[in-house]
Amino acid sequence: MTKESDGYVRALARGLAAVEALGRPPGRHTLAEVAFATELNRATARRVLATLVSLGYCELSGRYYSLRPRALGLGMSYLSTLPFWGHAQAVLEDLRNELAESCALAVLDGTEIVYILRAPARRILAGNLGIGSRLPAHLVSLGRVLLAGQTQASLDAYLTAAELTKRTDRTISDPETLRAELAKVAQSGFAWVDGELDPAICGLAVPVRDGKGRLLAAISVNTISGSLTEAVAKERFLVPLRRAAQEMRLRSPGGD
Template structure:
C-alpha cells in the first residue's frame, strides 16, 4: 500500500516517525530536534508529542521529550506474535553455552536484517548490536541466508536496486559477484562471511524454516576472524546450527498443531 493510497493514514505514519526519532541517541530530544529527525514541522510534531505524552508512550522533562517504557511494548508485540520466538531464545542460549560463541537470530526487512535475538559470548567484544538492531543484509551471514531464500524475481530486483557500500576491504560490492555468492548459499544451505562488516568478526548462518518449509529467519554463530576458516567453521558449527534450527522448527509445528 503506497503513501498515495486513500487507505494510507498519514497521522499514524507521522506518529511512528516521531517515535522512531525519539528512539535515536541520546534518547532525549527537544521539540525542534524531534521535528527535524521526523521530517515534520514543529506544529505537527508538537501535537503528536502531546498525544504520545497523553497516551503515556512519551514523557517530558523541561524542554526534552523521551520515550517511556510503555513504548517497548510496540516492539515486543512483534516478537510475541512470532510463534517460535520464546523457544528460539532458549535454544540459542543452549547453543551459545555449547559452543562458547556468540549466537543470533534475525529476520529480513527490506534491504536490512533486524536482530530478534542476540546472545554475545563474553570473550568477543562486539559492536553495540542488540534486539531490534539493523544491518545491511549483504554484509552478514544472516542476511545472505535470508537474501538467498528470496524468490528469484525478488532477489534479482534486490541486486539491481540496492546500494552495496564497502565497509571493509573485504566487503563484496559488485552485484554480479554477490549474486553468485547468494546462489552458492542457496545451494550449500549455509552462508559464511569473514570480515566484511567488521575485520575482526566472522560468522556462519543457516536458515530457519516454518512448518511448510518457507525461510522465516536465520540463525548464526559468530567468532573472531582469523581463529577459524570456513572449512573449520563448517566442521565445528554447522551441525549444531542446523540441529538448533530443526529443534525450533519442530517447536513451531507443535504450536501450529
C-alpha cells in the same frame, strides 16, 4: 501503498515516525531534533509528540522527549507473533554455551537484517548490538542466508534498492558478484562471511524454517576473524547450528 493512496493514514505514519526517531541514540531528543528526523515542521511535530505523551508512549522532561515503557509493547507485539519466539531464547543460549561463541537470530526487513535475539559470548563481539539492531543484509552471514531464500523477483528488487556499501577490502559490493554468492548459499544451505562488515568478525549462518519449509529467520555463530578458517568453522559450527534451527522448527506450531 503510496502516501497519496486513500488508504494511507498520514497521522498514523507521523506518529510511528516520531516513535522511531525517539528510539535513536541517545534516547532523549528535543522537539527540533524530532522534527528534523521525521521531516515534519515544528508545529506538526509538537502535536504528534503531545499525542504520544497523552497516550503514554513518551514523556517530556524539560526540553527533552523520551520513550516510556509502553512503547516496548509495539516491538513485543511483533515478536510474540513469531511461531518460535517462546523457546528461541533457550535454544540460542544452549547453542552459545555449547560453542562458547556469540550467537544471534535475525529476520529480513527491506535491505537490512533486524536482530530479534542475541546471546553474546564472554569475548563480546559488537556489544552494542541487541534486539532491534539493524545491519545491511549484504554484509553479514545472517543477511546472506535470508537473501538467498528470497524469490527471484524479491532478490532483483533488493539488488535494485540496496546500497551495497563497501565496509572493508573484503566486502562484496558488486551486485552480480553478490548474486552469484547468494546462489552458492542457496545451494549449500549456509553462509560464511569473513571480515566484510568488520575485519575482526566472521560468522556462519543457516536458515530457520517453519514446518512447511518457509523461511522465517536465520541463526548464526560469530567469532573473531582469523581464529579459524571456513573449513574449520563448518566442522565446528554447522551441525550444532542446523540442530538449533531444527529444534526451533520442531517446537513451532505445525513444525512436526
